[in-house]
Amino acid sequence: MSIESLIQKGTVEGMKSLYGADLPENQVQVQNTRKDFEGDITVVVFPFLRYSKKGPEQTAEDLGKYLVENIETVENFNVIKGFLNLEISQNYWLGVLKSSFANSEFGLKPVTDDSELVMVEYSSPNTNKPLHLGHIRNNLLGFSISEILKANGKKVVMTNIVNDRGIHICKSMYAWKQWGNGETPESIGMKGDHLVGKYYVEFDKHYKAEVAELVEKGVSKEEAENQAPSIIAARELLRKWEAKDEETVELWKMMNNWVYAGFDVTYKTLGVGFDKIYYESDTYLIGKEEVLRGLEEGTFTRREDNSVWADLTGDGLDQKILLRSDGTSVYMTQDIGTAKMRFNDYSIDKMVYVVGNEQNYHFQVLAILLDKLGFSWGKDLYHFSYGMVELPSGKMKSREGTVVDADDLVDNMVEVAREMSADLGKLDSLTGDDAENTFKMIALGALKYFILKVDPRKNMMFNPEESIDFNGNTGPFIQYTYARIKSVLRKAADQNITIDENVTVESISSKEKDLVKRISLFPAAVEEAGDNYSPAIIANYCYELVKEFNQFYHDHTILGEADESVKNFRLVLASAVGQVVQTGMGLLGVEMPERM
């Protein structure tokens, strides 16, 4: 049992025994004592005054005495106003340290056969352009939240729904046919996703010019946008694709494969992956079937123009279109189909969608529609809604070229990491691949931490003019601390020092105790991160831990310590911090270098 719940229980019993009060356990506020005060754990007694009928100091005094007498690990107490600060025995803290030492499972809950199965959908790219910074946030959050759910004892299936069909890819296809001169990724040495994206932009350029030309001839803007030859041609391609025209389907396959090859490189760089990939071209027809079934069953209605609608006014929402008047499906239809297919494939207990907050409404509607269609799991789907990444110039828009490309960004960061290492004269001893891998590790560490440390629900600002920091509250700061720990441990091994997890020390300094206390909070941080779907909680925990370690490292020598038992304690402590940081940052998908 954790020390917190031990004290909670003790407090309830104490209130009963002292004042005959029946206090519900959740009314007991137990928190970590603030640094400026003596003690380890604090109980706030203000809520108890109505039971004790005494002043806050007296109540705290009574309760303090009771807890010291009745709970072994509580050794002493002091009272300041309504705050009862308890001192916990050193042995308790050393016990925590021992359980975290050399234990890569510390803080994690085991996954068992009975564990809930959670499917996490993330990434979900369109296949007409390369990934950008917004996708990076999505991918990092999706991957990290999956790891965090696993750490909380869930079975997780990571999945990706690739939006591989529709007018957007037809635009790239048309432009490539028209102006591509048979270019391929190999022929011009460009990543496939970038090549296809190039023709998406090319399409837009021609399209805009055509519209402008028509408008000049006196055609209304709206009409011009519908009549421009390019858009007509792209629509024709979409129609041919739906009719399974061989040539069109071949072109579609070829260009999509270019994109997938490109995405794979980016995914690999980011260190993310999937257990199962769905393609919208496989699911949209299922969605249509489901909608038609709903129509037959009277859940949905058909209008005079042949379009199919859901009436959500009973749920406080509007009417929602599910099939267009020409019978084609919309985004919502496809998501219904995908959901059905997934639940056929897996016995999913919970479905999590990692999708931006601009689609809050969409998922609200999806949950209701699935429920109406009779899928019992519909209501329980969880939309992990994250905020946008904003640039100083405003929002990113693909077509307006105001995007930060994912591959470019990573390349830049690796370059910065390389220059920085050279400036600092680090890693001169490392050669070729080892050095290069470390640069990548640092660059990705900086990027991932930068993105994951902020509350996922909030919009965040990214300024491409200022490169991401490597000092202060950053990924490299944490990696650096880890590398230092590893360095000390290597030196200890060189001196043939064996580290004994059974620590015996007379007393430990306050900095050391702070560190052990911080380690003891890791399991709670993992749990909280899981409950709140927030990698940021893990990121901030790791930062606090490492910051505390650096203070300790600065003030105390480890290998230079003369007292053998103290030296051993500090080695166990350093090692445990390294272990926890590695586990924690691992939940963020950040790797830790042995040296940097």
Added chain:
RNA sequence: GCUCCGGUAGCUCAGUUGGAUAGAGCAACUGCCUUCUAAGCAGUAGGUCAUGGGUUCGAAUCCCGUCCGGAGUACCA
């Protein structure tokens, strides 16, 4: 218009179910490398927690109003 989300130091962000004197990093200024890695440590300075009310022993946190910003809002995904 309506719905949802946000507003904390010059900038980027933390701040657990309401608790003690609101915290970090960056930027600025000052110290600390013959000692386990200075990508570090210590310090100075920087706040009307958008704003006005309310709830209470206690509010950055909960409720209401106002202002500002963002997103969504029936045939784009």
